[in-house]
Amino acid sequence: MNTIVAEVKEIKSVDNLNIVKFYFADTTLSMMSLELSERVKVGAKVKLITKPTHVAIAKKFTGEVSYSNQLDAKIIHVENGELLSSIKIQIWETTLESIITKDSSERMNLHVGDEVTVFIKANELSIVEVLDD
């Protein structure tokens, strides 16, 4: 499971539906959520999670895409299986894993040291814990 520590920047709500924005690295993350714990408020530090299979990677990306979360990252490890590839990427001090098909990994010619963009959909981020300062 990928873990990201971030700080709540803003919460927008309609009934029990929320979009929460977080400060992370030099960018902003967005999360779609139903009811939130009362401890999730602006300024709170939280631990976010997302599954490796929910993390997409783009190389030399231009144009627009609907993913709310787009992060500049660097590939630090590539492990190829027969069908799948595990790509580890670093964003500041945070390491994330992306599991993609080996075909995609080869098509994109992904290697350690490559500068890439990481995509995570807003509904694929979850708060797993509110951290006490």
Place this chain on the structure above:
Amino acid sequence: MINININKKLHGVEEDMQLDVILEIEKGDFVALSGKSGSGKTTLLRILAGLETTNGIIHVDNEIWLDTHKCKSIQKREIGFVFQDYALFENMSVLENLLYVKKELKLADHLLEVTELGEFRNRAVTTLSGGQKQRVALCRAMMKRPKILLLDEPLSALDPSMRLKLQNEILALHKEFGTTTIMVSHDPSEIYRLASRVIVLENGKIINDGKPKEVLLRTQGSQKFSFEGELLEIKKVDIIYIAIVAIGQQLVEIVISGDEAKDLKIGDLVNVSTKAFNGNLKKNQTT
């Protein structure tokens, strides 16, 4: 308004425990009482009904039902009680069971109409099905026009479709008579459908009290789809791992990464969760 502040030593199967309950219940509320068996739920109902004595106070609409000097008798408490096992007079007809409580034919016929028992009014109760018997028990409990209706797992012995029907009838009568209803139940769908408040007891103490959705919704952080299970197996397939987890009567598979697999061992109790946005919902063809 019902005010309860009681304590009583109970002799449990494994060890003695102290039933210690301080509770305020609004008039007209529908409260579900939940918790493991042996947590004191039924004892609390029996104390309210006057079937058991205890230390403490019970006030109902500023009337004293129990304090240090006084314990109102069962007959004088305006209470209706429905047990899991019906507890009807087997030698009487349906109507006689109702009129035994109060000779008010019009009310008896109305209750039998609401619960679709009109055509059975002169039948011997021994000839009725479980669902019909429980409806008679419910009608009989309402004959006193009780201030408080106490239900002790009234529907747990019935099949799901009968349960749904009776849930609707209980709710209809609760509303029509303006009673305050307290129901012991373990069934989350029943609690969600009927109750406006859930109180969870454990070892004689209240450990949770709130709206059904707040109390019953299993969450893991902001994830609304959360189940506890036991890890049965982890299989490596290519570069990923597949965890097989037993949840209730079912097995599920969850794909995890190598890093996650490292921290897990067979037999671990695990939590399987995902976001409310990610589940697929499909109507079951057999319903």
